Amino acid sequence: MGAAILQRSPRSDTESPTREENPLDDYAGELDDGADSDYFEEFASDTTSLNSMITAYRYENGRRYHAYKDGAYWGPNDERQNEQLDIAHHLFTMLLGNKLCLAPISDNIQRVLDIGTGTGIWAIDFADQYPSAEVTGTDLSPTQPSFVPPNLRFEIDDAEDSWAYPVNHFDLIHVRSLYGAISDWPAFYRNMLIGLRPGGWFDQLEMSIEFRSDDGTVTHDHVLAEWSRIFIEAGERFGKTFRIADLARPYMLDAGFQNVTERRFKLPVGPWSRDENYRKLGMWNLVHCEQGIEGWAMALLSRVMGWSFEEIQLFLANMRKALRDYSRIHAYFYVVSVYGQKPLQGQAARFA
Template identity: 55%
Template structure:
């Protein structure tokens, strides 16, 4: 499957021997949890709810292409300069955003951090990956990064105010921070999404799970306010509709909807399995029966559903 810049989705992402100033990847970090047929991160086991196996990594790369479509081919919404010095990509996942950014900015040092060493070995020379938990105290110098990027960390952070405080502390004065998050709420503007639809139940379960764990899945709706409260200025929020399927008449929205549906279906089991079994105490069989109902609902062409993708970017005062 062809993605941006001619890249293809890689289904056989390899573990890499990354090093940072603290430690190198050892066997304990790659002794992943295998649960219900899916693979999960070992470092800080259980903090993040989605698998890190090839199937879910394909979903991340599909989503990356969807974000590029939303931003008309751009990697950021923030008006950053071309030749900035240092960039941090938090929760880099497969590293696809960091790789693209490093390619486009060869004079910029790019760092991608994640709980899992799932990124490819061959990367631009100005890019490195580190194993890190954004919730821990950062060891980078104060006022260090020109740009900090964060995407799709919903459901994985228990203290967003602390995270934004660290972002603010380690960003250079005048530097930009950008966060991209998906709203879990499925909507329709024409009333085609009725009460009782499995989609609505799917949404409410993640809302409930976030309340139980203290790691909200609803950060998309509140991040702008929290970022402003952290002291950032020039805060801009952009809200995009991501249709669920190719039902829109508008060609651009139709293409975004097709990629959104592809990503949703490819990632659905990974989205739900750990959260429903670990947090809501569902059986594996119950999860699979319910997900079959969700798949049937999402393929209903009479359902004109969508969810929102919100992007907030802001600047540290000079």
């Protein structure tokens, strides 16, 4: 099945009625041939223009960025960064014990939304694993593959726009790695409650960008610690925090979710751990970080922090050297899973 590029418009309370309510449906077949032909020619032209606008990417410092809502997100959408996203998917799936999410969903789940789908790899795997589900993946960039499971479609949508889907609709809404992507997280979580059916689940997985160590090898003046401070500052300047891994749970509780559950996972950088599972995760994470750091850094350090291309490349060279020094530097960061449930109708939220 081909994945169409669709653009969502925010839902309005003044929208036209649904098909069941619309009295014009009885006359849908009575348009004359000329009007019908003109309409579809105009529609085809508008669709071509829209697709051209969406794919008129920005190229900057050797990297490619989204065109729709240009500048709203700092990460590249080119092949190098897409490879990092696919590596991250494999890494996160391993970390979660070969699960795609931790929310206690039904095996017969029906409607699923994946916001910020990226390459679409999570949505593809979910659609394959849950054939009962109608899965929708949304992103600012149409970089997903053309051939996908028949129960999956991709759409262009901005996660910060007003809610564009039916209310009380989804059984599961999933987001992952939206750090630095949302300016108003409380409003975002309120939208998630609007879109979930009563009893439905919201599932989020986020990386902390703070490199740590339990043995003191990541010192305050180490380049890994410097990276953490710089990007936290960049997020605050940009108006889109990178600290959502620590803020998700309290924000969800404030929004009105119930049964909110948080799990924290240590993710080593490099295969320095004596534990076999952590060694494997650390090896994959080293590849993940090396593949990702230029894309993570380039737009934020140049556009937001005002660094030159040469300054960024020098910083990245020091970062790569530090990442590979895992025999001495025993760094890790947290990956945080938070999920919560929309209360049933008439049921007060129970804050956990």
